Amino acid sequence: MKDAAILVRALRDPASTTALDSGGWTALLTLARAELLLGTLARRLEGIDLPQPIQAALIDARLNAEYQRRSALWEADCARRALTEFDGGIVLMKGTAYVAAGLKAGEGRHIGDLDIMVAHKAIAGAERLLLTQGGWEWVKEDAYDDAYYRDHMHELPPMIHKERDRMIDVHHTILPMTARPQPDAAAMLDDAIDIGNGLSIFAPEDMVCHCAAHLIADGDLTGGLRNLWDMHCLLSEFSAQDTQFWAQLAARSRHHQLQPAVQRAARLSARLYGTSIPQSWAKAHWHDSLFIRRILARDGWGRGSAPLTRLLFYIRSHWLRMPPLMLARHLWTKWRKA
Numbered sequence: 001m002k003d004a005a006i007l008v009r010a011l012r013d014p015a016s017t018t019a020l021d022s023g024g025w026t027a028l029l030t031l032a033r034a035e036l037l038l039g040t041l042a043r044r045l046e047g048i049d050l051p052q053p054i055q056a057a058l059i060d061a062r063l064n065a066e067y068q069r070r071s072a073l074w075e076a077d078c079a080r081r082a083l084t085e086f087d088g089g090i091v092l093m094k095g096t097a098y099v100a101a102g103l104k105a106g107e108g109r110h111i112g113d114l115d116i117m118v119a120h121k122a123i124a125g126a127e128r129l130l131l132t133q134g135g136w137e138w139v140k141e142d143a144y145d146d147a148y149y150r151d152h153m154h155e156l157p158p159m160i161h162k163e164r165d166r167m168i169d170v171h172h173t174i175l176p177m178t179a180r181p182q183p184d185a186a187a188m189l190d191d192a193i194d195i196g197n198g199l200s201i202f203a204p205e206d207m208v209c210h211c212a213a214h215l216i217a218d219g220d221l222t223g224g225l226r227n228l229w230d231m232h233c234l235l236s237e238f239s240a241q242d243t244q245f246w247a248q249l250a251a252r253s254r255h256h257q258l259q260p261a262v263q264r265a266a267r268l269s270a271r272l273y274g275t276s277i278p279q280s281w282a283k284a285h286w287h288d289s290l291f292i293r294r295i296l297a298r299d300g301w302g303r304g305s306a307p308l309t310r311l312l313f314y315i316r317s318h319w320l321r322m323p324p325l326m327l328a329r330h331l332w333t334k335w336r337k338a
Contacts, residue, residue, distance in 0.1 A: 003298060065108040096114055220294075221291065
């Protein structure tokens, strides 16, 4: 099997899995596990008559996804309680936000770290409370990395809870400060939707913009199938709820300097998962095929394939994050430290 297309097909058309033989099932489950989509796949295949060993594996995956959902919400509440004295908004991000809001993107989703966003001017207060009241501590003490995060990145250095062994990433915006697009983080915080207990989630258009930024404008597309499934679910659900959603998303993505990333993510989602998008957004670009090749770059054993493509996107991810001279200095410093 040359790539992860079998996983895309199963997510897009769950009934297609009834034709798989034992080798096909091995490849599908291995790929889903490698892409952190096993829980999502299990939810998609719920109710389909499948071989007993496959059903058993999928039941386990659904149970694990439910455990992750509960753990994510518990971790969010732990952070909320640690930040009781925090004077500012606390916005849940990514998977925790999806499950907290009951969105389809959260169904079966793998959730690792807790990601939250606070105002840049208030981030020192959040940091202090998490360290002194919440039991979190730095993952590693490194003066260069600490300065790099604080001077250039969109988040604090990662912290881990010393008892629960769970990490938290505290953001003040959604892209590195050295990235070319500069989203309006203040507007995202101002328009966030209160979900109770002092926690909020991004407004629908901002949630899509963040998903697209994470997928297209910040990284080498590792985990691209999962992030693109998030995009598919968000676009499908929000556009079904609001006839003005696409126009509002276009305006909001322009405001955040993310219109190219949002439209590319929508095109890729339409191409792989069949997402319904406006005709004016659907015109393909020749380099979309390179993104598809990178997103599907796994073999039937879940191993990364297309090494040259992966390398090119790895270089691209660094190029997007900072100007050339800063990038050269950073890579040189990291190489010397290694």
